[in-house]
Amino acid sequence: MSDTLATSPASSRTADTPLRADIQILRAVAVLWVLAYHAQLPGATGGYLGVDIFFVVSGFLITGLIQRALLQDRFSFAAFYGRRARRLLPAAYGVLALTLLAAPWTLNRSEQLDLVSQTWGALGFANNIVLWQQTGYFQGASELKPLLHFWSLALEEQYYLLLPALLVFTRSSARWVMLVALTVVSGALLLLWQPQDASAAFYLLPTRAWELGLGSIGALLADRLAGPRAQGLLRALAWPAWALLLLVPAAPQVVGAAHPGPAAAIVNLATLVLLLRTSASVPRWTQPLVRIGDASYALYLVHWPLLAMLHNAWVGVASAGNHLWVWRLGAVALAGVLAAGLHVGVERPAKHALTGRRGAAWLISGTVLIALGAWALKLWTPAAGAVDFVELRRPNYGLSANCDAEGPFEGRADCRSARTPRWLIWGDSYAMHLVPGLVDAIGSNGLVQATKSSCGPFPGVTPVRPELGEGHSFAPPWIAQCAAFNASVLSWLTRHPEIDTVVLSSLLTQYLDAPKYELQRTGEGQRIRGGDAMAAAALKDLRTTVQRLTAMGKRVVFIAPPPSAPFDIAACLEREQAGRWTLGATPGCAIEADEDLHRRAAEHRFVTELSEPSTTATVLRFEPQLCRGDRCDVTWDGVPLYRDAGHLSREGSRLLLPPLLRSAGLAEQVRDRR
Structure with a gap:
């Protein structure tokens, strides 16, 4: 044979x-x-x-x-x-x-x-x-x-x-x-x-x-x-x-x-x-x-x-x-x-x-x-009275999709909630998701949005993923675009003294997760590697930014990212509502507080250090509102608070932001929507 x-x-x-x-x-x-x-x-x-x-x-x-x-x-x-x-x-x-x-x-x-x-x-x-x-x-x-x-x-x-x-x-x-x-x-x-x-x-x-x-x-x-x-x-x-x-x-x-x-x-x-x-x-x-x-x-x-x-x-x-x-x-x-x-x-x-x-x-x-x-x-349409999860899970760019900047910040008209806003929000998508609630909370004070996906308010350092080829986020030319965007926000603020409050927010993970990211110093090309070095550089940069804004006469608020889950919370809630086949869900799709604390330990440490008296910014966290015991809420009165694993839904933002600001004495007259 x-x-x-x-x-x-x-x-x-x-x-x-x-x-x-x-x-x-x-x-x-x-x-x-x-x-x-x-x-x-x-x-x-x-x-x-x-x-x-x-x-x-x-x-x-x-x-x-x-x-x-x-x-x-x-x-x-x-x-x-x-x-x-x-x-x-x-x-x-x-x-x-x-x-x-x-x-x-x-x-x-x-x-x-x-x-x-x-x-x-x-x-x-x-x-x-x-x-x-x-x-x-x-x-x-x-x-x-x-x-x-x-x-x-x-x-x-x-x-x-x-x-x-x-x-x-x-x-x-x-x-x-x-x-x-x-x-x-x-x-x-x-x-x-x-x-x-x-x-x-x-x-x-x-x-x-x-x-x-x-x-x-x-x-x-x-x-x-x-x-x-x-x-x-x-x-x-x-x-x-x-x-x-x-x-x-x-x-x-x-x-x-x-x-x-x-x-x-x-x-x-x-x-x-x-x-x-x-x-x-x-x-x-x-x-x-x-x-x-x-x-x-x-x-x-x-x-x-x-x-x-x-x-x-x-x-x-x-x-x-x-x-x-x-x-x-x-x-x-x-x-x-x-x-x-x-x-x-x-x-x-x-x-x-x-x-x-x-x-x-x-x-x-x-x-x-x-x-x-x-x-x-x-x-096909969902049952009457069910949550419209298609609408809930739609991208939330804030005031407009155009506010996810592709170029330098210019304060464009469709990224303002009033002709002459007094508040500005600056950061990545975790700043975008705060916008619906901030607009409700500050009302006639008006808000202008300065945001770019994945690009946090860190003018001196930019996150990098070395393994990615050109054309992706965290790789050239995005790295230069993020640095230029942040520089343009600072420059714009120096020309607009009418802005009296600046809200900063970011996921933070892309600045702290050493196994996945590195940081690059703006204008130098020097790379920063290792969790401790990255955290120190990011914290120093954010504090420097806060000092610069304070020197301009602006009040600075940093809003930390909310508790998150290692799964899509909104998708889990939808499957639960529809009775679809589901694997690996927590009861009620809730966030496990200890798991979140362990998984995002670097982010929690960063926010804690930022909260020290040496920082002149007001630091706000969602945990007191959402977490009780070993679980953190993902719904209030049947309303889903999240649109994915960590971003707030529009209605979640409107429910959470007014009482959060009021707790810090920043918006005494805002209406509580809950």
């Missing part, structure tokens, strides 16, 4: 020839990395690079298929797109339909509405654009989106829509030159765009096409590299290439933080080396990997909706006695069973059954039914 499995060289493969076994192994490695990453297994921090492997393989196979058809003068746009539809849509539609059916029982309403948009995006091959628009500081966590993984399928489908025309209308001898040029342009766009908008660079075709383009270039050059000398070199490079595919996703940060970036380029080139080999066999012991590769598309489709629904159900505190990692492994195991059924029962037979007009009718009908199902989910 032979100990190898036969494969078909790329140059001779036809539409009916089985896929090369080595390519199926590549697919298996790719999907296994993705599963390990999504299951958050140790040693898979770069498992997302499995998608980059898929991109190169897809570009190689599709371009090879089109090129062979063109050389044989038998290419047809209708046949190509029909084959793609039969290959991709039936299994995808099955997953979309089941996800929509499960959504009312597994997803909260905000996530359901996001799912509707994602479903329509999937049907229109535009889910990457939809997900790009759903990203942002205040948007729902990506791990809660059941169709998040469809972004890569949409990107591939967009490439498939454009590639045939590019090849058909380019002379045969110039096709590889055209693809090289487009690949280089895409790579250049990535380098230019990523520092400005890392999210767009991640999701959109112009900055990801270079990965598929590498595969396309390989397909056109495969025959030229089929000679003994070239194949000898490729065989010598094969083992290093496999080593890179197995090692780089385990520790991508070693070669660079940005994604897509150096790590993606390395695994892409390694994949291309392996694709260009024309070896006729692979070891027989790799047969299980070949089978996983056969079902890799179904496995990719199925696994993430299961994990996302689990993440929606898990509101997550360890003291509840549940272990999320066990549930994740169970979801992955279930995904394997369901994927096998989807591959055998839907994916494989559909390629042969859904042909001709009848097949087109079935696919069109499926598209319409899923679109209508998404519309029905959108029209």
